[in-house]
Amino acid sequence: MNLQVDWLRLPALAASMAFFLAGPVLADSLPQTAPRSAEVADFRLDNGMEVVVIPDRRAPIVTHMVWYKAGSADEPPGKSGIAHFFEHLMFKGTTNHKAGEFDAAISAIGGSNNAFTSYDYTAFYETVTPEALGEMMGYEADRMRNLILSDEVVATERDVILEERRSRIDNSPDALLDEEVNATLYQNQPYRIPVIGWKQEIEQLNRTDAKAFYDHYYTPNNAVLVVAGDVDAQTVKQLAEQTYGKLARGPDLPPRIRPVEPEQKTARTVTLRDPRVSVPSFSTQWVVPSYHSQKNGEAEALDLLSEILGGGSRSRLYQQLVVKKGIAASAGASFQGTMLDDTSFVVYGAPRGDAKLEDVEAAANAEVSRIATDGVTADELEKAKDRLVRSMIFARDRQAAMANIYGATLATGGTVADVEEWPERIRRVSADQVKAVAARYLGMDHATTGYLLPQPRAEN
Amino acid sequence: MNLQVDWLRLPALAASMAFFLAGPVLADSLPQTAPRSAEVADFRLDNGMEVVVIPDRRAPIVTHMVWYKAGSADEPPGKSGIAHFFEHLMFKGTTNHKAGEFDAAISAIGGSNNAFTSYDYTAFYETVTPEALGEMMGYEADRMRNLILSDEVVATERDVILEERRSRIDNSPDALLDEEVNATLYQNQPYRIPVIGWKQEIEQLNRTDAKAFYDHYYTPNNAVLVVAGDVDAQTVKQLAEQTYGKLARGPDLPPRIRPVEPEQKTARTVTLRDPRVSVPSFSTQWVVPSYHSQKNGEAEALDLLSEILGGGSRSRLYQQLVVKKGIAASAGASFQGTMLDDTSFVVYGAPRGDAKLEDVEAAANAEVSRIATDGVTADELEKAKDRLVRSMIFARDRQAAMANIYGATLATGGTVADVEEWPERIRRVSADQVKAVAARYLGMDHATTGYLLPQPRAEN
Numbered sequence: 001m002n003l004q005v006d007w008l009r010l011p012a013l014a015a016s017m018a019f020f021l022a023g024p025v026l027a028d029s030l031p032q033t034a035p036r037s038a039e040v041a042d043f044r045l046d047n048g049m050e051v052v053v054i055p056d057r058r059a060p061i062v063t064h065m066v067w068y069k070a071g072s073a074d075e076p077p078g079k080s081g082i083a084h085f086f087e088h089l090m091f092k093g094t095t096n097h098k099a100g101e102f103d104a105a106i107s108a109i110g111g112s113n114n115a116f117t118s119y120d121y122t123a124f125y126e127t128v129t130p131e132a133l134g135e136m137m138g139y140e141a142d143r144m145r146n147l148i149l150s151d152e153v154v155a156t157e158r159d160v161i162l163e164e165r166r167s168r169i170d171n172s173p174d175a176l177l178d179e180e181v182n183a184t185l186y187q188n189q190p191y192r193i194p195v196i197g198w199k200q201e202i203e204q205l206n207r208t209d210a211k212a213f214y215d216h217y218y219t220p221n222n223a224v225l226v227v228a229g230d231v232d233a234q235t236v237k238q239l240a241e242q243t244y245g246k247l248a249r250g251p252d253l254p255p256r257i258r259p260v261e262p263e264q265k266t267a268r269t270v271t272l273r274d275p276r277v278s279v280p281s282f283s284t285q286w287v288v289p290s291y292h293s294q295k296n297g298e299a300e301a302l303d304l305l306s307e308i309l310g311g312g313s314r315s316r317l318y319q320q321l322v323v324k325k326g327i328a329a330s331a332g333a334s335f336q337g338t339m340l341d342d343t344s345f346v347v348y349g350a351p352r353g354d355a356k357l358e359d360v361e362a363a364a365n366a367e368v369s370r371i372a373t374d375g376v377t378a379d380e381l382e383k384a385k386d387r388l389v390r391s392m393i394f395a396r397d398r399q400a401a402m403a404n405i406y407g408a409t410l411a412t413g414g415t416v417a418d419v420e421e422w423p424e425r426i427r428r429v430s431a432d433q434v435k436a437v438a439a440r441y442l443g444m445d446h447a448t449t450g451y452l453l454p455q456p457r458a459e460n
Numbered sequence: 461m462n463l464q465v466d467w468l469r470l471p472a473l474a475a476s477m478a479f480f481l482a483g484p485v486l487a488d489s490l491p492q493t494a495p496r497s498a499e500v501a502d503f504r505l506d507n508g509m510e511v512v513v514i515p516d517r518r519a520p521i522v523t524h525m526v527w528y529k530a531g532s533a534d535e536p537p538g539k540s541g542i543a544h545f546f547e548h549l550m551f552k553g554t555t556n557h558k559a560g561e562f563d564a565a566i567s568a569i570g571g572s573n574n575a576f577t578s579y580d581y582t583a584f585y586e587t588v589t590p591e592a593l594g595e596m597m598g599y600e601a602d603r604m605r606n607l608i609l610s611d612e613v614v615a616t617e618r619d620v621i622l623e624e625r626r627s628r629i630d631n632s633p634d635a636l637l638d639e640e641v642n643a644t645l646y647q648n649q650p651y652r653i654p655v656i657g658w659k660q661e662i663e664q665l666n667r668t669d670a671k672a673f674y675d676h677y678y679t680p681n682n683a684v685l686v687v688a689g690d691v692d693a694q695t696v697k698q699l700a701e702q703t704y705g706k707l708a709r710g711p712d713l714p715p716r717i718r719p720v721e722p723e724q725k726t727a728r729t730v731t732l733r734d735p736r737v738s739v740p741s742f743s744t745q746w747v748v749p750s751y752h753s754q755k756n757g758e759a760e761a762l763d764l765l766s767e768i769l770g771g772g773s774r775s776r777l778y779q780q781l782v783v784k785k786g787i788a789a790s791a792g793a794s795f796q797g798t799m800l801d802d803t804s805f806v807v808y809g810a811p812r813g814d815a816k817l818e819d820v821e822a823a824a825n826a827e828v829s830r831i832a833t834d835g836v837t838a839d840e841l842e843k844a845k846d847r848l849v850r851s852m853i854f855a856r857d858r859q860a861a862m863a864n865i866y867g868a869t870l871a872t873g874g875t876v877a878d879v880e881e882w883p884e885r886i887r888r889v890s891a892d893q894v895k896a897v898a899a900r901y902l903g904m905d906h907a908t909t910g911y912l913l914p915q916p917r918a919e920n
Contacts (some may be wrong), residue, residue: 052663076652077537077718077719078717078718080648080719080721104681152733176725176726177726179722180647180724180725180726180728183647183648184644184647184728187640187643187644188540188643188653190537192647193648198648198719198722199722200720201719258537259537259538259540259661260660262639262660264640265636265640265732266636266637266640266730266732267727267729267730267733268640268644268729268730269727269728269729269733270726271727271730272725273725274724300516324608334848344841350511385715425608458629
């Protein structure tokens with residue numbers, strides 16, 4: 001039961017669509033075009049549930065995922081954490097199966113399973129042999145509607161989550177800073193609220209809140225089923241109709257229109273000094289369009305900007321700050337484009353040895369300004385495109401990664417075509433467009449910078 | 461139709477309960493106890509409307525106010541500005557009176573009227589001769605329930621409000637900075653949202669939003685009638701029963717429990733550089749308890765802390781920074797205690813002549829730290845108590861000020877007794893309590909500081 005609370009904040013993970021790819025994506029000897037996988041199927045059951053099938057016949061494994069279009073940014077005011085809380089509750093008993101039965105069934109056949117919650121969605125997945133797919137669907141369909149939500153179950157799990165918050169957030173200066181940076185960067189959009197929830201609000205979550213969230217969001221017409229692996233679309237369709245297809249359609253949900261961010265006119269800083277910190281660091285962030293909220297190809301340009309500026313060891317930030325100047329232990333950039341609403345672009349760094357944090361920050365800012373002023377070269381743009389497009393080719397080699405890409409895209413307002421056309425859209429971005437998004441969005445007069453510093457000053 | 465958007469931000473106005481008093485409160489020759497005014501009456505009509513009568517027979521004038529327990533902090537997500545918008549709409553036509561008729565009736569008898577919106581309430585008032593009181597009640601009761609909300613009326617007024625936002629906020633660097641400081645200080649509480657609303661949300665407000673707000677909040681059982689002046693409680697009761705008393709009670713509203721602020725662990729800054737600014741300034745803010753949200757007399761101690769630290773020319777900040785060091789053109793502190801939820805404590809200053817802003821800020825911080833560490837003297841505490849208590853005595857001399865104090869207190873969860881006992885509670889605060897609130901709340905490691913600076917640096 002993962003909590004993807006750190007999506008926007010862990011620069012090492014949160015790079016573009018390549019986020020879902022765990023391995024390195026920098027090998028040189030790869031083909032320039034994707035080995036076309038078997039056709040991806042996309043259809044709907046009669047009750048409105050969308051189904052995506054990504055055939056991959058190389059090994060007798062299937063990845064079965066259900067994505068709900070409900071994340072922390074969909075929570076009612078004052079109920080922060082209920083989306084993630086509900087993800088936990090989905091592992092409790094139903095009217096048909098005791099708590100633990102589903103997990104035991106998966107273990108018995110050597111499969112694995114888990115779940116995660118983010119701002120825009122909550123997803124549940126199992127990796128099993130193809131023969132077990134129908135059984136998985138049966139369990140997953142069952143818990144979509146038949147959970148038993150008693151006061152006792154809710155109270156017990158609330159304590160688990162409060163402990164999770166203590167260990168993952170309150171014990172981590174990085175995480176504490178991230179929360180307040182996030183809430184300073186976003187002043188109106190719900191991405192300002194931590195996925196795990198504010199402590200004082202988690203403490204108040206109850207059965208009524210859980211039931212309301214379940215009834216509202218956990219319906220077939222608000223879910224996307226993604227099946228990747230050794231199976232064909234016809235089989236998936238048949239099994240899905242026999243399981244999910246039996247569930248009644250829920251009420252139509254209104255469009256996911258959330259409060260949006262006003263234009264930022266100030267520069268903001270957030271500073272945490274903590275004795276547990278050994279190396280200082282900074283991260284500078286801006287609100288930028290996502291793939292879903294953008295109007296004209298700016299998200300693709302931002303993905304390339306992120307790659308050129310700070311995507312790994314070939315990037316400008318790494319080459320200038322870490323390799324050439326030798327002042328930084330780390331430096332990079334990230335852009336999490338697969339979001340429903342405007343998202344964040346992050347530049348980060350930490351000094352090496354005796355170098356000063358402010359020098360690393362100034363050098364990083366200079367690299368940002370340089371692109372905004374002078375643009376990028378044709379050569380580095382081509383190489384960045386190669387790297388991004390190859391990341392998708394690599395993804396095709398990992399069925400869970402592909403399932404993730406389709407699921408996250410569909411759960412944030414995108415389509416199957418968006419995933420398939422993405423490499424081509426990346427190819428079409430011009431150097432001018434990359435320069436333009438840097439100039440338009442990454443101004444220092446409206447940046448939000450977080451500082452994590454080693455020790456408190458001797459003041460009051 | 462005033463917008464009290466600046467309540468928390470205009471330090472010169474926002475001092476304690478003394479906020480409502482326009483005149484100086486520093487005269488020396490006043491009695492130490494309040495000249496007891498005639499008994500204040502407090503009762504309810506059958507439909508739940510609370511009525512407060514503050515007799516003041518010195519002149520043939522009455523101030524008639526209706527306070528609705530609905531302000532910007534009660535707005536639904538994404539609908540910022542609807543409370544203030546609705547205040548404007550209340551001046552439109554009803555099923556019984558054309559738009560303008562109410563205003564004309566007041567003018568005809570030489571009276572005056574207006575309205576204002578704040579975070580926790582919206583109030584409407586008229587000052588007239590006692591003979592006109594029944595007529596005022598008739599008009600006010602009429603518009604509580606009988607407004608005509610057509611698409612046209614709503615659209616026209618929306619343009620007026622957008623223009624108001626342009627002239628009062630967007631044309632004012634101070635106001636722009638205040639908005640973002642506020643949204644940085646409060647990361648979860650709705651006080652982070654500007655009373656006038658975010659531009660992009662005002663633009664979307666429509667008749668449906670207005671109607672929903674009206675139906676929900678504009679009911680007799682969600683309103684407080686305050687009448688101060690040349691009238692007795694029996695007459696007010698009789699007139700109120702004949703007018704407001706005819707209105708049906710609305711549905712019971714749930715308790716006003718809003719998202720609360722998590723504990724701030726970081727220091728934050730917000731900087732606006734603008735060519736329109738001539739003198740730089742700073743304001744440092746902290747989230748502190750209000751009279752309503754406090755647990756144990758801390759609000760009274762914060763009022764005294766504010767008075768001692770920065771309440772006028774006798775305060776430490778003024779004496780040290782303006783008089784003694786001569787480095788500040790202005791310096792002070794404020795605490796707006798009459799709020800439903802946790803509120804802000806502000807320290808502010810601006811340099812004089814060639815003095816540097818950072819020196820003024822450091823000197824102000826030193827004064828804050830000094831109280832947190834060394835406390836206040838018995839003598840300055842006594843004098844501060846005298847000044848605050850006298851402010852209430854002065855208020856008794858101005859019927860509108862008294863009506864405001866009772867109205868704001870009742871609309872933020874307080875009682876008539878709270879107002880009457882306030883001087884005594886101020887008298888009971890010890891020097892240790894003042895020191896304790898300074899030490900507990902005003903730490904620099906969790907302060908939010910806004911900087912208004914004259915000119916943009918030469919950077920991208």
